Amino acid sequence: MVLLVDLQKEYESISEELNYNLQKVLNSGVYVLGREVEKFEGAFSKYLGINHTISVNSGSDALFLALKSLGIDKGDEVITVSHTFNSTVDSIVRAGAKPVFIDINPETYCMDVDKIHENISDKTRAILPVHLYGHPADMEQILELKNEHQLYVIEDACQAHGSVYKNDKIGTIGDLGCFSFYPTKNLGAYGDGGAIVTNDKELMEKLTWLRNYGQSQKYHHDFLGFNSRLDELQASVLRTKLKYLDHWIEMRRKNASIYTELLQDSGLTTPVERPFSLHVYHLYVIRSHMREQLKNELEKHHVQTQIHYPIPVHLQKPYTQIQGNWELPVTEKVSQEILSLPIHPWMNYEDISKVTDCIMGVLK
Numbered sequence: 081m082v083l084l085v086d087l088q089k090e091y092e093s094i095s096e097e098l099n100y101n102l103q104k105v106l107n108s109g110v111y112v113l114g115r116e117v118e119k120f121e122g123a124f125s126k127y128l129g130i131n132h133t134i135s136v137n138s139g140s141d142a143l144f145l146a147l148k149s150l151g152i153d154k155g156d157e158v159i160t161v162s163h164t165f166n167s168t169v170d171s172i173v174r175a176g177a178k179p180v181f182i183d184i185n186p187e188t189y190c191m192d193v194d195k196i197h198e199n200i201s202d203k204t205r206a207i208l209p210v211h212l213y214g215h216p217a218d219m220e221q222i223l224e225l226k227n228e229h230q231l232y233v234i235e236d237a238c239q240a241h242g243s244v245y246k247n248d249k250i251g252t253i254g255d256l257g258c259f260s261f262y263p264t265k266n267l268g269a270y271g272d273g274g275a276i277v278t279n280d281k282e283l284m285e286k287l288t289w290l291r292n293y294g295q296s297q298k299y300h301h302d303f304l305g306f307n308s309r310l311d312e313l314q315a316s317v318l319r320t321k322l323k324y325l326d327h328w329i330e331m332r333r334k335n336a337s338i339y340t341e342l343l344q345d346s347g348l349t350t351p352v353e354r355p356f357s358l359h360v361y362h363l364y365v366i367r368s369h370m371r372e373q374l375k376n377e378l379e380k381h382h383v384q385t386q387i388h389y390p391i392p393v394h395l396q397k398p399y400t401q402i403q404g405n406w407e408l409p410v411t412e413k414v415s416q417e418i419l420s421l422p423i424h425p426w427m428n429y430e431d432i433s434k435v436t437d438c439i440m441g442v443l444k
């Protein structure tokens with residue numbers, strides 16, 4: 081069986097260290113907002129090269145609280161993509177604002193930055209690009225539009241821990257960067273978790289209050305708040321794993337290059353890595369008009385695959401009511417053709433060639 085992700089192998093590779101660290105937390109008697117959370121937040125900030133990390137309960141909450149901290153609310157519009165995980169857009173709606181969908185670049189699968197300008201209205205408050213699959217969106221043009229129109233930029237970096245755009249780590253380029261630590265992400269907890277990162281001290285303070293019932297001091301509630309915290313056990317898991325993140329990214333990149341080499345004569349569309357960027361291959365996504373045959377054949381050979389994502393967000397039930405004449409031809413076409421192949425740090429050459437042999441068998 082070739083698994084899409086292999087969290088058991090990941091655990092085995094660092095189990096001794098993890099168990100030791102978790103036992104320490106259990107012995108400590110402090111389980112929420114203690115030293116472990118502080119230490120992880122510090123370590124993650126240092127890794128990214130940013131001033132502040134505010135850990136929260138999930139990537140979804142990171143996005144939602146990021147929007148809230150900027151005061152985005154009813155009547156506001158947020159420009160984003162439809163080719164993403166539903167949660168990106170749910171967060172905008174949950175904050176009360178209206179998502180404005182724009183199409184994607186057919187090579188990077190990220191926001192088509194040439195389409196942003198025509199979608200800016202006097203209600204637009206923010207641009208929310210998604211660094212999908214681990215490849216950065218084209219931030220330079222996004223930042224130009226931000227400055228020109230005085231907009232906020234919130235990065236959905238939930239699939240892009242460690243990814244780089246030019247000289248900066250993804251998540252540190254906009255006003256706020258949002259991460260998920262869902263177990264299958266490149267940096268995952270053993271439960272739910274997320275974080276918002278920023279260089280802005282005021283936003284950091286506001287987010288620290290928002291995640292903790294709106295309290296600025298104990299029992300002083302200056303905002304309508306929420307309960308959205310990372311717990312000490314998850315923080316300990318994440319701090320232990322963070323040390324290995326770059327190594328794991330390297331292994332993903334190596335596996336991706338083996339795939340791309342073995343598939344080079346297949347006629348399939350394989351992932352690109354733009355010169356300005358470091359792709360961290362959260363997912364290795366190919367495109368083919370024979371997607372269904374490939375998926376079925378791989379399943380027969382005990383190779384797990386997935387489609388990220390089969391139905392664009394604007395065509396999902398809750399969103400069909402949102403007004404807008406969305407013209408998203410690339411998004412809609414791509415959703416019919418994409419297929420995510422297994423890519424994780426514990427795959428070896430044999431696993432990968434098993435997958436590609438099976439693909440070549442279908443295509444010949």
Ligand SMILES: *Cc1c(COP(=O)(O)O)cnc(C)c1O
Pocket residue numbers: 138139140141164165167168210236238239259260261262272273274
């Ligand atoms: C995983 C993910 C989220 C949501 O994160 P959760 O921690 O599962 O809430 C949001 N956006 C993208 C692009 C994701 O991949």
